[in-house]
Amino acid sequence: MRDRQRGARPALTEEKIVRAAIALADAEGLDALSMRRIAAELGSGTTSLYRHITGKDELIELMANAVFAELEPPAGTDDWLADLAAHGRALRAALLRHPWLAQQGMRRQALGPDVIRQSDHMLGVVHRATDDASQAAMVVESLTTFVLGSVAAQLSDLEVQRKTGMTEVEWQRAVGEYVQQVIDTGQFPHFNRRILEADDRDPEARFEFGLACLLTGIRQVLS
Amino acid sequence: MRDRQRGARPALTEEKIVRAAIALADAEGLDALSMRRIAAELGSGTTSLYRHITGKDELIELMANAVFAELEPPAGTDDWLADLAAHGRALRAALLRHPWLAQQGMRRQALGPDVIRQSDHMLGVVHRATDDASQAAMVVESLTTFVLGSVAAQLSDLEVQRKTGMTEVEWQRAVGEYVQQVIDTGQFPHFNRRILEADDRDPEARFEFGLACLLTGIRQVLS
DNA sequence: TACTCCACGGGTACAGTGTTCCCATGACAG
DNA sequence: CTGTCATGGGAACACTGTACCCGTGGAGTA
Numbered sequence: 207m208r209d210r211q212r213g214a215r216p217a218l219t220e221e222k223i224v225r226a227a228i229a230l231a232d233a234e235g236l237d238a239l240s241m242r243r244i245a246a247e248l249g250s251g252t253t254s255l256y257r258h259i260t261g262k263d264e265l266i267e268l269m270a271n272a273v274f275a276e277l278e279p280p281a282g283t284d285d286w287l288a289d290l291a292a293h294g295r296a297l298r299a300a301l302l303r304h305p306w307l308a309q310q311g312m313r314r315q316a317l318g319p320d321v322i323r324q325s326d327h328m329l330g331v332v333h334r335a336t337d338d339a340s341q342a343a344m345v346v347e348s349l350t351t352f353v354l355g356s357v358a359a360q361l362s363d364l365e366v367q368r369k370t371g372m373t374e375v376e377w378q379r380a381v382g383e384y385v386q387q388v389i390d391t392g393q394f395p396h397f398n399r400r401i402l403e404a405d406d407r408d409p410e411a412r413f414e415f416g417l418a419c420l421l422t423g424i425r426q427v428l429s
Numbered sequence: 430m431r432d433r434q435r436g437a438r439p440a441l442t443e444e445k446i447v448r449a450a451i452a453l454a455d456a457e458g459l460d461a462l463s464m465r466r467i468a469a470e471l472g473s474g475t476t477s478l479y480r481h482i483t484g485k486d487e488l489i490e491l492m493a494n495a496v497f498a499e500l501e502p503p504a505g506t507d508d509w510l511a512d513l514a515a516h517g518r519a520l521r522a523a524l525l526r527h528p529w530l531a532q533q534g535m536r537r538q539a540l541g542p543d544v545i546r547q548s549d550h551m552l553g554v555v556h557r558a559t560d561d562a563s564q565a566a567m568v569v570e571s572l573t574t575f576v577l578g579s580v581a582a583q584l585s586d587l588e589v590q591r592k593t594g595m596t597e598v599e600w601q602r603a604v605g606e607y608v609q610q611v612i613d614t615g616q617f618p619h620f621n622r623r624i625l626e627a628d629d630r631d632p633e634a635r636f637e638f639g640l641a642c643l644l645t646g647i648r649q650v651l652s
Numbered sequence: 653t654a655c656t657c658c659a660c661g662g663g664t665a666c667a668g669t670g671t672t673c674c675c676a677t678g679a680c681a682g
Numbered sequence: 683c684t685g686t687c688a689t690g691g692g693a694a695c696a697c698t699g700t701a702c703c704c705g706t707g708g709a710g711t712a
Contacts, residue, residue: 251662309536315585322620329619339626348639355578362538388545396552397545403562416571423646474691
C-alpha cells in the first residue's frame with residue numbers, strides 16, 4: 207500500500223502533540239498534563255489526539271525520547287572520566303529543564319531511539335576505560351541512576367510548593383517549625399547537627415559532591 | 430479541653446487506614462490505591478477516611494513513614510563503611526518489600542519522625558569517619574539517592590508488566606523484537622555490545638556494583 | 653467526471669478519581 | 683434528660699483517560 211495518502215491530510219501530527227505536551231508539562235507540571243489540556247492548547251478536539259497516539263503512556267514515552275533527542279553529547283576530550291562527568295552534567299541539565307521527566311523517569315524507563323543513542327555515547331566513553339561490556343553497562347546505569355535520583359530529590363521541594371501554592375518562604379517556615387520541634391526533643395543528635403551546622407543547601411554542590419564520589423569509585427573499581 | 434472524649438468512639442483510626450493502604454499498595458500497586466478501595470477494604474464509607482486524614486497526600490506520607498518505622502538499623506560493627514553499606518542494603522530491602530515507595534519517594538520527600546530517625550542513624554555512622562556536618566549530610570544524601578533510584582529502575586519493568594498485563598516472557602519478546610531491530614541498524618555499536626555481550630541482568634549484582642563504586646569513592650573523598 | 657474509500661477530526665459517554673458539603677448517629681458532660 | 687460534638691457516611695462536583703461512533707473531505711479509481 208506504498209505511501210497511500212488516502213483521506214484528509216493530517217492537521218495534527220505526533221510531533222506537534224508531543225511538542226505541545228512537553229511545553230505544557232514544562233510550564234505547569236505533570237499533574238496538569240491531561241489530554242483535554244493538550245487538545246485545548248492545540249485548538250483541537252480531545253479524542254482527535256488518539257488518531258496519532260495510542261494513549262497517554264505512549265505519549266509520555268515519546269516526550270521522554272524527545273528530551274533525549276535535544277540532548278547533544280558534550281565534546282570529547284582525552285580524559286574519559288571527565289567526559290563521563292560531562293555526560294552526567296548534560297543529563298542533569300536536561301532533566302532540570304524538564305522537571306517532569308525526573309519524576310516520571312523513575313517509574314517507566316523509556317527505550318526510544320534517542321534514549322538509546324545517548325546510552326550508546328556514554329557506553330562508548332566508558333569503553334575507553336574497560337573492555338568488559340558488563341562493567342561498562344553497570345557503570346552507565348549507576349551514573350544515570352544517580353543523576354536521575356539527584357534531580358528528582360532536588361525538585362521534590364519545588365513540586366510540593368507548586369501543589370500547595372505556598373511561596374518558598376511560607377514553605378520554609380512551615381517545615382522549619384516542625385523541624386524545630388523535632389530538634390527540641392533532642393532525640394536525634396546527628397540530625398540536629400545536620401540542620402544546625404551543615405551547609406548543604408546548594409543543590410549544585412550536593413550533586414557535584416555525589417558525582418565526585420561516584421566517579422572516584424568508578425575509576426578505582428575499573429582499574 | 431484535656432482528653433475530651435466527647436462523641437462516638439472511633440472505629441477507624443489513622444493507623445488502621447495506613448495499614449490497609451500499605452497492604453493494598455503492596456499487593457496491587459500505587460495506581461490501585463484509591464480512597465474508595467481503601468474504604469472498601471476497611472468496610473467503611475469512603476469519606477469517613479477524611480475524619481482521620483487530611484487527604485491522599487498526607488496518607489502517602491504516613492505510609493512512607495510507616496515503612497521507615499519498621500526499618501530497624503543493622504547492628505553496628507567497627508567498620509563504618511561496612512555499616513553504611515548495611516544501611517544501604519537494609520533500605521533497599523525495605524523498598525523492594527514496598528515497591529510503591531520507590532516510585533513515590535522520588536516526587537515527595539517524606540519527613541516523618543521515623544524517616545528522621547533512620548537519617549539520624551546513617552548520619553551517625555558517617556560521623557565516625559568525618560566531623561564535617563556538611564560532608565556527612567551529602568554522603569547520606571548521595572547514598573539514599575542511589576538506593577532509591579536503583580530500586581526504582583529495577584522495579585520499572587515489573588510495573589510495566591503489571592499495567593499491560595503481559596507475562597514476563599511476552600514482555601521480553603516484545604522488547605526483544607524492537608531491540609533486535611535497533612541492533613540490526615548497526616548505528617549504535619556500544620549499545621549492541623551491551624545487549625549482546627553484557628551480562629547485567631541480575632538486579633542484585635547491578636546494585637552491588639554501583640554501591641561498591643559509590644562507597645569506594647566516599648571513603649576516598651572523606652579521607 | 654462520478655464514485656468509492658477511508659484517514660482524520662471530534663462529540664458523547666462511561667467508569668473512575670479526590671474531595672467538599674451536608675446530615676444522622678450515638679456517647680459523654682452537665 | 684438535655685445539649686454538645688466527634689464520628690460515619692451519602693450525594694455531588696469537577697476532574698481524569700479513553701472506547702465507540704459518526705460526519706467530512708480529499709485522493710485514487712472507473
